[in-house]
Amino acid sequence: MARIVVIGAGMGAMAAAARLAVAGHRVTVYERADTYGGAVRRFERDGFAFDTGPGLLHLPAVWRDFFVKTGKEPLEKCVELVQVDPASRHVFSDGTAVTLPNASRAGVVSALDEALGAGAGERWGDFLGRARDAWDRSRRPLLEEPLPADTSLFAGDPYPALRGGLLRRPARTLAEVGRRELRDPRLAALLDSHALAYGFDPASAPASAAVLPYMEQTFGSWYVRGGMRALADAVHERCLARKVEFVLGAEVTDVRIEDGRAVGVVLADGRTAGADHVVAGAPVPALYRDQVLPWGSQDEWPHHQSALRTGRVTVCLALRGARKEGAAHRTVVHSPDRAGESAGLAAGRLCERPTVVVLRPDDERLRPAGHEAVTVTATVPAGAGDRTPDDPWAGDATDAQAFADRMTAAAEAAVPGLRERLLWREVRTPEDTFRETGSPRVPGPALAGAGGALLPAANVSPVPGMYFAGGWSHPGGGLAHSGMSGALVAGLIVEGADFRGSQ
Known part of the structure; x- marks a missing residue:
């Protein structure tokens, strides 16, 4: 039985902790905050409750596997999981709207034809066919196996983009795929919105980001009754049932390294905790900033999603x-100025009118009787979280409120009369994310292409005995991907170098 210290109580870290405890190890989790769940948090006031992290679950099979492997119980016995149908409604800048069914390719094709005109559905269906090819080529090595030392396999783009133009050049970015292959600005906006939801700018995201809408429309969108925080509660309860020890309010300030190997951690109060293995679930950028690891800069870390600089604003209504x-x-209420939105993300400034995602769960557990709890989110430049002059969140607080005003106005396309019904609102910016997780950015899932710039940190660190789990490590951010990360780390520790990935 090995002693294992886990830094942070995010979803990926807890997934690793429970699996390692089931394998017979003694696991202790040190979390600097006063709660668990990482970015999967909840804001509560006056009987209203809001998810401030992910609002929906995709690829629920990841968490089904977790609950079966750590207790032989189905996910549905631990939380009330419901399929969201329709999956989404989209309101485009020209006023047209389309409602898309959940996990029905034929239904999506039919809905697009009816709303956007004959042929729109067929073009989207053909695109999804190519996206499926990219998924099939990259799914196993990119999601289910440890990241290899040689990542050149992922530098190229697996999406089989159609060739066009005089030079017959294939599309290189997701935005180019939308323009060339979908040939309708509304379909292109639909495609862009899937990238934005994961924090990617479509103008720079590789064409391989096509796997994101494919994943959602193939495996469906799911909601946990009581909010997604209920999933974090269930994972935490599973950890406790497997005798994982949690020490909340305990900040790790250093990793003890002896003879070139991680042998424990040092806490802010000066205490030390010895370990045979250390699993860091804290964001990789935070570890660099606090000089926990013996590398001088982020440039010395080979894979950390260096191209991803976005965060989220969430308005709780x-x-x-x-x-x-x-x-x-x-x-999804689409921006009337998609080019301006992309330019703002690239330049690190707020745009005038972002694409917003409006969530209206029909869940009595989230609001007083006769009222409604709504969240509105937008992808924005994250800034550095250090209030420097070039940080978009370094200005007066009224700047954030003004941006929230524009988000709220846009949300009226989804909730008519919203502002007349408003009792109060809470605005959360990347500064809140920074305070709670150690980074203002929100990590995205690993994507092939872009020369490997969107690969996260490998699960095995350069220091023997230390591993990385969670959204900033392979295979990246999001509820499903962080769960995969925990499974990979547990496999690497239990099975060692012979581990070849999840089964």
């Missing part, structure tokens, strides 16, 4: 009056 019957759970 407490509304008087009941939710309209039949309202879509999720509505």
Whole structure:
């Protein structure tokens, strides 16, 4: 039985902790915050509750596997999981709208034809076919196996883009795929929104980001009753049931390294904890900033999603009056200036009118009777979290409120009369993310292409005995991907160098 110290109590870290405990190891988790779950948090006030992290779950098979492998219980016995149908409603800048069914390619094709005109659905369906090819080529090595030392395999783009133009050059970015292959600005906006939801700028994201809409429309969108925080609660309870020890409010300030190997951690109060293995679930950028690891700069770390510089603004809206019957759970209200939105993300400044995602869960556990809890989110430049002059969040707090005003106005396309119903709102910016997780950025899932710039940190660190789990490590961010990360780290520790990935 090995002693294992886990830094941080995010979802990937807890997934690793429970699996390692089941394998017979003694696991202790040190978390600097006063709660667990990482970015999967909840804001509560006056009987209203809001998810401030992910609002939906994709690829639920990852967490089904976790609960079966750590207790032989189905996920559905631990949380109430419901399929969201329709999966989403999209409101485009020209006023047209389309409602897309969940996990039905034929239904999506039909809905697009009806809303956007004959042929729109066929073009989207053909695109999804090519996206499926990219998924099939990259799924196993990119999601289910440890990241190899030689990552050149992932430098190229697996998406089989159609060739066009005089030079017959294939599309290199997701935005180019939308323009060339979908040939309708509304379909292109639909495609872009899937990248934005994961923090990627479509203008710079590789064409391989096509796997994101394919993943969602193939495996469906799911919601946990009581909010996604209920999933974090269930994972935490599973850890406790497997005798994982949690020490909250305990900040790790250093990793003890002896003879070139990680042998424990040092806490802020001066205490030390010895370990045979250390699993760091804290964001990799935070570890660099706090000089926990013996590397001088982030440039010495080979894979850390260096191209991803985005975060989220979340506006929690407490509304008087009941939710309209039949309202879509999720509505995407597209920006009227997609080029300006991309330019703002690239330049590190806020745009005038972002694409917003409006979530209206029909869940009585989240609001007082007769009222409604709504969240509105937008992908924004994250800044550095250090209030420097070039940080978009370094200005007066009224700047964030003004941006939230624009988000709220856009959300009225999804919730008519929203501002007249508003009781109060809470605005959360990348500064809140920085305070809670150690980084203002939100990590995205690993993507092939772009020369490997969107690969996260490998699970095995350069220091023997130390591993990385969670959104900043392979295979990246998001609820499903962080769960995969925990499974990979547990496999590497239990099975060693012979481990070839999840089965």
